[in-house]
Amino acid sequence: MMATRAQQRPDRAEPVRSGEQGRDFEFTSADFARIRDLIHRSAGISLSDHKRDMAYSRLARRLRARGLDTFKQYLDLLEAENDPAEWEAFTNALTTNLTAFFREAHHFPILAEFVPRRAQPVSVWCSAASTGEEPYSIAMTLIEALGDSGARQASVLATDIDTQVLAKAEAGMYQFDQVKHLSPERLKRFFLKGTGAHAGMVKVRPEVRALVRFQQLNLTDRDYQLRSQFDAIFCRNVMIYFDKPTQAQVLGRFEPLMKSGGLLFAGHSENFTYVTQAFKLRGQTVYELTRDATGTRTPARASTSTSSHTTSGVTV
Numbered sequence: 001m002m003a004t005r006a007q008q009r010p011d012r013a014e015p016v017r018s019g020e021q022g023r024d025f026e027f028t029s030a031d032f033a034r035i036r037d038l039i040h041r042s043a044g045i046s047l048s049d050h051k052r053d054m055a056y057s058r059l060a061r062r063l064r065a066r067g068l069d070t071f072k073q074y075l076d077l078l079e080a081e082n083d084p085a086e087w088e089a090f091t092n093a094l095t096t097n098l099t100a101f102f103r104e105a106h107h108f109p110i111l112a113e114f115v116p117r118r119a120q121p122v123s124v125w126c127s128a129a130s131t132g133e134e135p136y137s138i139a140m141t142l143i144e145a146l147g148d149s150g151a152r153q154a155s156v157l158a159t160d161i162d163t164q165v166l167a168k169a170e171a172g173m174y175q176f177d178q179v180k181h182l183s184p185e186r187l188k189r190f191f192l193k194g195t196g197a198h199a200g201m202v203k204v205r206p207e208v209r210a211l212v213r214f215q216q217l218n219l220t221d222r223d224y225q226l227r228s229q230f231d232a233i234f235c236r237n238v239m240i241y242f243d244k245p246t247q248a249q250v251l252g253r254f255e256p257l258m259k260s261g262g263l264l265f266a267g268h269s270e271n272f273t274y275v276t277q278a279f280k281l282r283g284q285t286v287y288e289l290t291r292d293a294t295g296t297r298t299p300a301r302a303s304t305s306t307s308s309h310t311t312s313g314v315t316v
């Protein structure tokens, strides 16, 4: 006889009891559903089924830290106490922070070619900065494109919802392995080599760090409290965690923060063409505003192909 779905996947139907599968805490389907709902409401993140184990292991640390026995107790406490510090820890635990220096490298020559043509000083917003590799790559590109003195006026605002990664970003210290793919020129110009206790590490040079300001910002907040406009916004590999309505809201908030002729850089699997009329694809996952300097909106270019880009809004 065929096994029922619940028999094939007992974890879907029944609570995982203490000790089962090596787990210390009971973790039910209802607990996971509640976690998904809470992180979606607080950070816009859509967690798919296959993130269940990840949610368990990362949040189990919070249960231990709080001396709790079950996920239900933890989630009850999270909602009842409404303590900003616990919400921060909950959010930090559930974000995915993968990044790298000069990731999706084709964007940086586009930025380098773009910034000298702009009214100076230029400002760039890196809106999902993670541990800092991306905003520092932007700052390095500004220095290469504008020269040391030209770049001194430029600025990079680096934001993320996750306070833990921002602290790491601000420190600017990395393992040498994370930069070994960079050219010798870049390594020499932009990094200091660690010695003694810091052997095997590199530190981003102060003149690069001076361009970058870090700040916590939740992209799903209604008002970002940003009062200046940007020449370019990097929003890469974060929209993929949001559903389409959330993506549309975020893009709607970007529009007034963009200077005329500004560029929006998206991640390789993110496609905003069907999400908004405010930006049109210019190519290579770079978008530009559809409104011109007078505020008149030019028609967004219709995409002829859907096969080369995945429309995001998937759960991850």
Ligand SMILES: C[S@@+](CC[C@H](N)C(=O)[O-])C[C@H]1O[C@@H](n2cnc3c(N)ncnc32)[C@H](O)[C@@H]1O
Pocket: 043, 044, 045, 095, 096, 097, 098, 099, 100, 103, 127, 128, 129, 130, 131, 134, 159, 160, 161, 162, 165, 217, 218, 219, 220, 235, 236, 237, 238, 241, 267
């Ligand atoms: C996969 S990393 C991408 C990092 C970098 N942009 C890149 O492409 O290499 C996604 C980042 O988005 C951040 N994030 C997730 N939800 C967010 C939100 N609602 N507001 C701001 N940042 C968010 C995460 O904390 C994480 O650092």
